[in-house]
Amino acid sequence: MADVPSPRADIQLSEHPVIRRREVVQPQGDWPADAPEALRNLHAARGSRSANHAWPRLADLPSPESLLDIDRAVALLHDALDGDRHIVISSDFDCDGATACAVMLRGLRLLGARKVSFAVPDRMRHGYGLTPGFVDELEPLRPELLVTVDHGIACHAGIAAARERGWNVLVTDHHLPGETLPDANAIVDPNRHGDLFPCKMLSGVGVAFYVLSALRAAMRALGDARANDADLSPLLDLVAVGTVADLVPLDACNRALVAAGLRRLRLGKGCVGLRALIEVAGRDASRLSTADLGFAIGPRINAAGRLDDMRLGIRCLVTDDPAEARELARILHEINATRREVQDGMVAEALARVPRTVADVPALCLFDPDWHPGVIGLVASKLVEQHHRPALTFARSEPDSTSLRGSARSIPGVHMRDAIARIDALHPGLIDRFGGHAMAAGLTLDETKLPQFRAAFTDVIAAQLDADVLERVLWSDGSLAIADIDHRLAIALRDGGAWGQGYPEPAFDDVFDVLGTRCVAGKHLALELGRDGRRWRAIQFSGWTADPIPARVRVLYRPAPDDWKGGEAVQLMVLHREPAEDPIGA
Numbered sequence: 001m002a003d004v005p006s007p008r009a010d011i012q013l014s015e016h017p018v019i020r021r022r023e024v025v026q027p028q029g030d031w032p033a034d035a036p037e038a039l040r041n042l043h044a045a046r047g048s049r050s051a052n053h054a055w056p057r058l059a060d061l062p063s064p065e066s067l068l069d070i071d072r073a074v075a076l077l078h079d080a081l082d083g084d085r086h087i088v089i090s091s092d093f094d095c096d097g098a099t100a101c102a103v104m105l106r107g108l109r110l111l112g113a114r115k116v117s118f119a120v121p122d123r124m125r126h127g128y129g130l131t132p133g134f135v136d137e138l139e140p141l142r143p144e145l146l147v148t149v150d151h152g153i154a155c156h157a158g159i160a161a162a163r164e165r166g167w168n169v170l171v172t173d174h175h176l177p178g179e180t181l182p183d184a185n186a187i188v189d190p191n192r193h194g195d196l197f198p199c200k201m202l203s204g205v206g207v208a209f210y211v212l213s214a215l216r217a218a219m220r221a222l223g224d225a226r227a228n229d230a231d232l233s234p235l236l237d238l239v240a241v242g243t244v245a246d247l248v249p250l251d252a253c254n255r256a257l258v259a260a261g262l263r264r265l266r267l268g269k270g271c272v273g274l275r276a277l278i279e280v281a282g283r284d285a286s287r288l289s290t291a292d293l294g295f296a297i298g299p300r301i302n303a304a305g306r307l308d309d310m311r312l313g314i315r316c317l318v319t320d321d322p323a324e325a326r327e328l329a330r331i332l333h334e335i336n337a338t339r340r341e342v343q344d345g346m347v348a349e350a351l352a353r354v355p356r357t358v359a360d361v362p363a364l365c366l367f368d369p370d371w372h373p374g375v376i377g378l379v380a381s382k383l384v385e386q387h388h389r390p391a392l393t394f395a396r397s398e399p400d401s402t403s404l405r406g407s408a409r410s411i412p413g414v415h416m417r418d419a420i421a422r423i424d425a426l427h428p429g430l431i432d433r434f435g436g437h438a439m440a441a442g443l444t445l446d447e448t449k450l451p452q453f454r455a456a457f458t459d460v461i462a463a464q465l466d467a468d469v470l471e472r473v474l475w476s477d478g479s480l481a482i483a484d485i486d487h488r489l490a491i492a493l494r495d496g497g498a499w500g501q502g503y504p505e506p507a508f509d510d511v512f513d514v515l516g517t518r519c520v521a522g523k524h525l526a527l528e529l530g531r532d533g534r535r536w537r538a539i540q541f542s543g544w545t546a547d548p549i550p551a552r553v554r555v556l557y558r559p560a561p562d563d564w565k566g567g568e569a570v571q572l573m574v575l576h577r578e579p580a581e582d583p584i585g586a
Contacts (some may be wrong), residue, residue: 015470017388017576019509019556024478025049038489042477042506054497056256064214066196072186073211074218076170078143081112088143089118090130091314092204093305095298099242100172100205101272102317103235111219112226117141117374118318120310123374126561127405128433128442130158135165136502143167149205150174154435157180157571172207173250175435176417180493189436197306199253205242206257231288236261237270238484244290245298247439249502258290258498273316276329277301287563290500300329303336306374307476343375347382354387363461365454367394369446377440384409388472390416390461393442394450401513402447403432409440413469414461423456430456469487474556474576477508482534487568490559509556511580512536519544527554529572537562540574552580 006452008531027040029050043054052060063367064070080087087108091101099422101118108116121127126134129151135158136145142166145168150170152159169184176191188211190197202210212232219227232288233307240261243254250258264270265278265288278285281296304313312335316328363384371441373395379489383391392408410416417436420443426433430453445453480489499505515535525543529536556576562569 005147017474018491018577019476019554019578020473021476021509023480035496036489036492038480039492042493043497045477046503053252055259057253058256058260061253061256062098062198064197064210064217066195066198067137067188067190067214068192068195068212069188070211070214073170073172073188075170076145076186077108077147077211077215078219078222080226081108081371082169083144085114085144085146086115086117086142086464087147088138088141089116090138090146090148090151091118091120091135091310092129093120093123093310093337094150094246095305095313096204096242096246097150098301098305098310098313098317099245100203100208101314102273103205103238103242104147104149104172104208104212105318106238106271107209107215107232107235110121110230110232111212111216112230118311118314122309123305127444128435130155132157132161134158135161137474138162139165145170145455148172149208149302154182154433156180159184159385171255172211174207175205176201176437178421178435186287197456199251201249201251201254203243203246203248203254205239206254207247209239209257218335222425227329233260234264234269234271237264237274239382240265240290241274241293241307241551242296244293244343244500245302246293247501249407250498250500251502254501255498258500259386260294262288262290262293262498265549269319270458271317272322272325275317276322276325277316277332279326280329280333284563287561289494291505294500299339300332300336303339304332307342307372334540342372343378346371346375346379350379350383350393351386354383361389362389362465363458364387365394365457367450368516369396371395371566373397373405373414374576376405377409377442380407380409384411388470390414390419392457396447397444402443404447404450406443406445407440408436410438411469411472413466418431419460423453427452427456430502475504475507476556477506477512480508480559485534485536485559485570485572487561487570490561490570493558494560505558507558507575509554511554514549514551514553517549518524525574527574529553536570536572537565538572538574540577543574543577550579551575553577556582 023043027044027049031051048054077483081370087105089101091097093534105116105118105421121134130148143516146162146545147170149172151177153173159169171184171187173189190200190202208217216227216230238256245257268285277297277300283292285298304310317323328434376393376395380391380393390410392406394406397403397405408416415438420434420441430449432444438441448491493506512529512531515530518526520526525540527538529538555574557574559570560573
């Protein structure tokens with residue numbers, strides 16, 4: 001059985017990226033005197049022409065009042081607190097779900113809950129979300145209120161099974177809903193049809209935080225003394241980690257939440273679990289960046305749900321015992337190392353199976369019976385990164401099963417969840433379950449239906465492709481004068497914004513002379529770059545190849561403090577390089 005569709009003559013995909021410079025936008029209004037002009041221009045180019053928008057404050061966040069069902073949700077939670085009822089939090093098994101679970105558990109305890117616990121489905125046995133099988137296993141806990149975090153909007157059967165047992169169910173989610181909603185007592189999801197809440201990009205942990213904020217406000221309005229001293233700001237470190245790790249766009253609302261959480265972490269005020277994870281990841285908390293949250297902290301939490309048991313990750317985030325946190329962080333660190341080994345092997349296998357004619361293929365759809373279902377999403381991401389086309393990877397839901405679990409990743413311009421919904425509408429019964437976002441989605445189907453699905457997937461994706469979508473663009477903020485490549489700018493770039501998805505980290509492009517190269521750790525490329533008599537150390541992670549490097553290269557890069565050399569040394573983080581003679585996009 002072929003893993004990829006046959007090439008199509010009418011589709012021409014380019015795999016070579018084009019560096020294109022952002023339009024220069026003039027900042028407006030008053031800015032702090034110590035904000036470098038370059039930093040102001042960077043924010044303006046990302047849509048933040050004023051300082052207030054560049055650095056949004058928690059005080060400017062929209063009220064939760066416009067969230068659909070928020071009053072019902074608050075009533076359910078307040079009633080459970082008043083009746084000393086058992087609240088069980090049902091979590092997803094990724095970082096967003098784990099941090100949302102920790103936020104909900106910690107927040108409810110701050111507001112007076114005495115009977116609150118959590119449960120997480122097993123990826124291999126239960127699959128995603130609140131399934132009937134998972135509900136069966138929750139029976140011994142005797143939940144009186146079941147609260148889902150980061151899932152639930154598509155869990156019709158599981159929620160029906162819970163309601164049949166007499167449990168109240170509150171869904172808190174951020175995924176896109178289907179045509180019908182599950183029969184929960186209340187559903188808080190900013191992406192519900194008719195919801196007027198202005199911030200649609202909240203992560204699951206962001207929704208959980210908002211629900212708790214609404215509960216506290218309602219309790220204070222009722223004169224409930226339990227809410228008077230309840231400070232929810234210590235939860236913002238968890239909100240920041242989950243938001244960045246889930247790759248939701250960092251609109252003004254999310255940037256305010258992330259920036260506030262990052263400040264707490266840099267001051268050493270994070271929960272003991274996050275502080276332990278920062279330590280095992282080899283990061284300096286005082287210099288922490290959003291990239292550290294996404295590439296160092298988030299993966300260690302995620303690893304538990306991918307290869308082991310996400311309860312380990314949640315326990316690390318909810319404990320207040322430093323010794324326990326350090327031990328759990330150590331275990332998560334080791335699981336993450338194993339995850340990297342498994343991922344590297346699967347990625348190598350997947351890349352080897354992509355045909356040389358991939359430039360003519362609109363989408364990649366791979367399956368291997370030996371792949372681990374907890375890692376296929378990462379493999380799909382690597383395929384997108386390497387080949388710039390939507391990718392979907394499948395693994396068996398569990399050994400010897402004919403049920404396949406698929407994880408899809410997309411490129412800008414192709415809405416992945418809508419594409420899968422389109423296939424479901426065109427071919428009823430082909431897909432068992434699906435859900436997700438524009439850039440990532442998941443589904444399950446039977447192995448016998450894979451060939452039909454692959455053909456449908458190729459056709460639906462191909463119909464969405466055009467010249468703009470097919471061009472892989474690497475955006476640059478322009479050239480930097482030599483005098484500007486200094487420690488002050490490097491610090492300003494690191495600390496001057498909540499950079500991430502939808503609000504990208506700054507990057508610049510210039511031509512350099514290559515004065516030296518060497519391989520680091522078998523896969524990274526260390527360079528010495530020169531320009532008009534000055535030299536810089538540079539590093540391109542995973543950039544080592546056996547191919548010769550030309551004497552002059554055009555580099556897309558970011559100046560960063562050189563923590564290895566210390567002082568005011570600056571290192572260039574190379575994001576992309578190409579021969580200098582290649583023209584730059586307009």
